[in-house]
Amino acid sequence: MKLVGVSGSMVGSKILESVYHFLNTAKAMDPNIKTELIDLKDEDIELFHGPSLSFYDQNTWDVIHKITSADFLVFATPIYQASFGGAFKNLLDYMPQNAFKGKVTGFITVGGSGKHALVGEYQLKPILAYLKGIVPNHNVFIHNTSFAEEGDLEDEKVIRRMEKLADEMITLQKGLNAGE
Structure with missing residues (x-):
């Protein structure tokens, strides 16, 4: 996986x-998992402006x-002004509607106010579900x-919350893979 x-x-x-x-935690739980890190700071992703991916x-x-060929994914984003970051939103705009079908898609949000704790639940979770991702209960x-x-x-x-998320994601993805 x-x-x-x-x-x-x-x-x-x-x-x-x-x-x-998170990736190190998941790898420690199951050494057979292959991991890859995509850091948007290091990638020159064009600004999405509507046409299909062939125009980029x-x-x-x-x-x-890399994202669509993964078995499962974890996304992390900062919370700014009670919403997730624009660079991450730009990335999500590229995804076709079934991009995450059959994939567990967890998320981690980081913010400066406890008032931002539910941004993931109310903003990211519906987007990941729309893209057919399976969103675990334990997001961080x-x-x-x-x-x-x-x-x-x-x-x-x-x-400990990261460990719970990793455990849930691995268990869910293994269950999905076993059902194929």
Whole structure:
């Protein structure tokens, strides 16, 4: 099984650290899982403006292909102004309606206010479901204060929530794969 993690932020390191930590957690739970990290800071994805994917450059194609060919996915995004980031939204705009059919699609959100904890539930979950993703029950909100000065994730409660998310995603995806 291939798990792709997408860091949906163009600035800072907290989102990247969250995805990296999650991928390592999943790999520790099942060493047979292959992981890949896509960091939107390192990708030159064109701004989506409506036409089909064939009108965009090769790098954009490559990123979309990595995502759509994964067995399951975890997305991480910052919360700005009570909504998820624009770079991540731009990426989602490329996805065809059945992009995540048969794939577990978890998410991690990071924000500076506890009031943003439900943005994932009310905004991301419906989008992932529209794209036919199977959204687990255990998704993770991380407050900015959960990171050490160096950027490492240090909040034990958050780490346990990440473990629950990884366990649920692996279990769900294995169940889906067994039913094929």
